[in-house]
C-alpha cells in the first residue's frame with residue numbers, strides 16, 4: 001500500500017521536511033537528483049558511451065535535472081544540457097546548481113535562434129531526461145514548451161521523466177493538451193494523484209517511487225493498493241454445513257434487451273462461493289440451473305437476505321423496481337447498486353449505510369448531474385461528496401477507486417481486456433459474495449481484487465482482445481483454487 005498525495009500535500013510535506021530535518025532546498029534537490037540518477041542508471045541502463053540529453057526548465061523539476069547532470073558526469077557520462085525558460089525567475093537552489101553545471105559544459109538555451117542546435121542535440125541522443133516541468137504545471141503547454149514536447153515525442157527516444165511526464169496535470173492525471181510519453185518515470189518522494197489516475201497510465205512508462213528522505217505522512221487518506229495487500233480467501237467450508245451458511249443473495253435486474261447482465265452477476269457470485277441465489281428479473285430469458293427465478297411481483301423478505309445486487313441490466317422505467325429500491329434503502333441490507341439501479345438513487349436521500357455503489361465514470365457524473373469532464377477534473381471532490389454520506393463507492397475505470405468515509409483506495413488492474421461488455425456485472429457478483437461475511441469496504445476491495453485476478457487469467461488464456469465477461473467467471477474458480 002502506498003500513499004498518494006495531492007500537490008498541496010506534497011508541498012506541505014516538503015516544507016515540513018525542511019523544517020523538521022533542518023535541511024535547505026539545495027539539500028533536498030540534491031537528494032532528489034541523486035536518487036533520480038541512481039534510478040535512471042538502474043532501470044534505463046544507459047551504457048557509458050550512450051548519448052544523453054537532459055532537458056530542464058527553471059523550476060525545481062529542472063533543478064533535479066541539473067543535479068542529474070552533475071551526478072552523471074561523476075559516473076563518466078557526457079550528457080548534454082538543454083534549458084528552456086527564464087533564468088531570472090529561477091530559485092536560489094536552482095541557481096546554485098545552474099552555476100555548477102555552467103562551469104562544466106556549454107549549456108544549450110532554447111530560443112528561436114538556437115532552436116536548430118537544440119534539435120541536433122536531441123536527435124543525436126539515445127536517452128532524453130525530461131526535467132522540464134513537474135508538479136508545478138499550472139496551465140496548458142504553449143509556444144516553445146509545446147513545440148519541444150511534441151518534438152521529443154516525435155523522436156521516439158528512450159525518455160526518462162522526472163517526477164511526472166511534463167504536460168500531465170499533477171492533481172488529476174489529465175492531459176492538458178500534450179505531454180511527454182515517457183518510458184520510465186522516477187517519482188520523487190511519494191505518488192501524486194497525477195501519477196495514477198486518468199491519462200497517467202498511458203504516459204508514465206514504468207514507474208518507481210524514490211525515497212528522498214522526506215518525513216513520513218501518517219494521515220494520508222488516498223492509498224494505492226496492490227494484490228498482496230489483502231487476502232481474498234473465501235470463507236472456510238466445514239463438512240457439516242449447508243448452502244445457507246454461505247449466504248443467500250438476491251439479484252435484481254435484467255430487462256428484455258439486457259437479459260444477460262443479471263445472470264453474469266449471479267453466476268459470478270455463485271462461483272465466488274455464495275451458497276444460494278435468487279434472481280428477480282423482468283421477462284427472464286436466460287435461466288440457469290443453479291439459480292432460483294422469482295417474479296418481480298413476488299414479495300421479498302429482505303430480512304432473510306445476506307446481500308443484494310440491484311441494477312445490472314435493469315430497466316429503470318419499470319415502476320416495481322422503484323418499490324424494491326425503496327425497500328433496500330429503508331433497510332440496512334448489504335447491497336450493491338449498479339447500472340439501471342443507480343437511476344433510482346438520490347444522494348441526499350440515501351439511508352442504508354451498507355450500500356455499495358458501483359458506477360463507471362458516466363454513471364458517476366450522472367449522480368451529480370454534471371458532465372464527465374467535470375468529474376475527471378475534480379475526481380476527489382466528488383468521491384468525498386459521496387463517501388461523506390456514509391456510502392461505499394467503487395468508481396470503475398482503468399484505475400478503480402474503492403472508497404468509504406475513512407479510506408480512498410486506488411487499484412489498477414492494468415488489463416485493457418476488462419473493457420468488455422458485462423465485466424462490470426461480473427464484479428457486482430464477486431462483491432455480493434464477499435458481502436455475506438464482510439463489511440462493505442472489505443467486500444468491495446476483495447470483490448475488485450478477485451475480479452481483477454480472474455480477468456488476468458482470462459487474458460492469459462484468450463488475450464486482451466478476445467476475452468469476454470463469461471471467461472472472467474470461469475477463471476474465478478482458478479483464482480480461488482490457487483488462493
Ligand SMILES: NC(=O)C1=CN([C@@H]2O[C@H](COP(=O)(O)OP(=O)(O)OC[C@H]3O[C@@H](n4cnc5c(N)ncnc54)[C@H](OP(=O)(O)O)[C@@H]3O)[C@@H](O)[C@H]2O)[C@@H](O)CC1
Nearest residue numbers: 014029032059060061133134135136137138139140141163
Ligand atoms: N515536493 C518535493 O518534496 C520535492 C520536489 N522536487 C521537484 O520539484 C518539482 C516541483 O518544482 P516546482 O514547484 O518548482 O514546479 P515545476 O514542476 O518545476 O514547474 C514550475 C515551473 O514550470 C513553469 N510552468 C508551469 N506550467 C507551465 C506551462 N504550462 N508552460 C510553461 N511553463 C510552465 C513555471 O513557470 P510560471 O508558472 O512560474 O510561469 C515554473 O517555472 C517536483 O516535480 C520535483 O521534481 C525536488 O526537487 C525536491 C523535493
Ligand SMILES: [K+]
Nearest residue numbers: 133162164166
Ligand atoms: K517532468
